[in-house]
Amino acid sequence: MTVDFRDFDKDLSDDSISSSDAETDINDDNMSSSGGEDGEEQQNDNNQDENHDNSDDEDEVVKAIKAEKNKPRDHPPSIKCDDFIVDISFHPSKNIIALANIVGDVLLYEYSNDETKLVNTLELHTKACRDVEFDNEGLIMFSTAKDKAIIATDVETGKLKQCFENAHEDPIYKLLALDSNKVVTGDDSGTVKLWDMRKQNAIFSLKIGEDYISDMITSEAQKYLVCCGGDGTLTSIDLKGSKIYTSSEQYETELTCMGLFRSETKLLVGSSVGKFYLFNWKEFGLHSDEYVGQKHSIQCMIPITQNIVISSGEDGILRAAHMFPQRQLGIVGQHSLPVEALDISHDGRYIASCSHDNDVKFWNISYFESIDTLIDVNHKQNKKKDMINNLPSSNIKNASDFFSGLV
Structure with a gap:
């Protein structure tokens, strides 16, 4: 007994x-x-x-x-690369993502929930490839690099269509595709140029600052091009008139990234001190609102809905925020090192992020469609709690959610 x-x-x-x-x-x-x-x-x-x-x-x-x-996978597996990934870009209609790396190559991957498969390696530039973009139809891929070259590549065949060598006097930092023929580029010394791939020379060249051009954006109408950069100034260019439209006051921080919201009526600008500045479109002289997005530098952002933005940067954490009203929603995902770039897939189901540990991660963000309509404008926010709340896409689960089925 x-x-x-x-x-x-x-x-x-x-x-x-x-x-x-x-x-x-x-x-x-x-x-x-x-x-x-x-x-x-x-x-x-x-x-x-x-x-x-x-x-x-x-x-x-x-x-x-x-x-x-x-649980069945709801997002593609991560891509681990041998070289540092500087920029990423989703194809506008196919399950393809382009990765630009520090040795000047662009890697094309097909993705699904089950696998990510390398389909092509394009050795395009002699130095670090800093930006890669598809045109709206996904037929042409544009890239630019520290070697000062602008290259247009046929996506289907991988063959070179056009190359502008020494397009700028200084290394090019940013590229924006306007259509299948026109692109805008900004360099390390504050010069912006508009190019037509059917012509040999730039349509215009404007010196708008003394520091690097970190980001450029335009609306669907493509009347104004807005540029931000290391000198802390927001500058808009009249694309039709090929001249500067307006310049903002100078901020005591680098302006790093931008996004459009509310049917292109609101422009959100991120900064190296973790602040967001909100501008009304066409009123680029002074921001209408500001708030602290995080404690660390914001390096990149991507609009998810008309109201929600995902941003990331120095701390490696992807955070979601609702802009109207301003409210932190929580953590979308995380890397162990700083995040360099973000992009959203053609169907809006995934975002991808690349970080300093040479990896590209995918996050399923389809749940935001329901969250966007459930935000209570009268709800009192607990910002400290919301900042560390792990959303469904996060690798780290909230303990209360995991054990909720056990009680």
């Missing part, structure tokens, strides 16, 4: 026990053979019940862990 030593110790420590009680306990242990068998069976039954309960508890935990591991 199994003896429970916890009860035995408790009995010995009980000062109120009498000698007669002790003798009674001993006599009870010396029961008849039939009584002893009944007692032993009862004890075994109790132990079995207890073990069964513990087994049930363990089974539930194991089941929960296995359920997490056995």
Whole structure:
């Protein structure tokens, strides 16, 4: 018979026990053979019940862990590269993503929930490829690099269509494709040029600052091109008139990235101090609102809906924020090192991010379609809590969510 030593110790420590009680306990242990068998069976039954309960508890935990591991993939596996990835770009209609690396190559990958497969390696530039973009139809891929060249490549064949060598006097930092023939480029010294691939020379060249051009953006109408950069100034260019339209006040920080929201009526600008500045479109002289997005530098952003932006940067964490009203939603995903670039897939289902550890990760963001309509404008925000909240796409799950099915 199994003896429970916890009860035995408790009995010995009980000062109120009498000698007669002790003798009674001993006599009870010396029961008849039939009584002893009944007692032993009862004890075994109790132990079995207890073990069964513990087994049930363990089974539930194991089941929960296995359920997490056995969930079907809802995003493509990561791409691990040998070289540093500087920029990424999704194809506008196919499940293809282009990766520009530091040795001047562009890698084309096909992706699905099950695999990511390298389909082509294009050795295009002699120095670090800094930007890669597809045209709207996905037929032409444009790239630019530290070697000052602008290259147009046929996506289907991988053959060179056009190359402008030494297109700028200084290394080119940013490229924006306007259509299948026209692109805009900005270099390390603040010069912006508009190119037509059917012509030999730039349509215009404007010196708009003294530091690098970090990002450029335009609306669907393509009347104004807005540029930001290391000098902390937002400059807009009249594309039709080939002249500067307006320049903002100079901010005491680098302006790093931009995004359009609310049917292209609102322009959001990120900065190296973690602040967001909100401008009304065509009113680029002074921001209408600002707020702190994070403590670290914001290097890149991507609009997800008319109201929601995902941004990342120095701390390697992808964060989502609702802009109207301004509210932190939580963590979309994370890298161990700073994130360099973000892009969104043609169907809006995934975003991809590349970081300094040479990897490209995919995140399923389809849940934002429902979140966008559920934001309560009257809800009082707990910003500290929302900043660390892990959203469904995050690699790290909230403990409360994981164990919610066990209670």
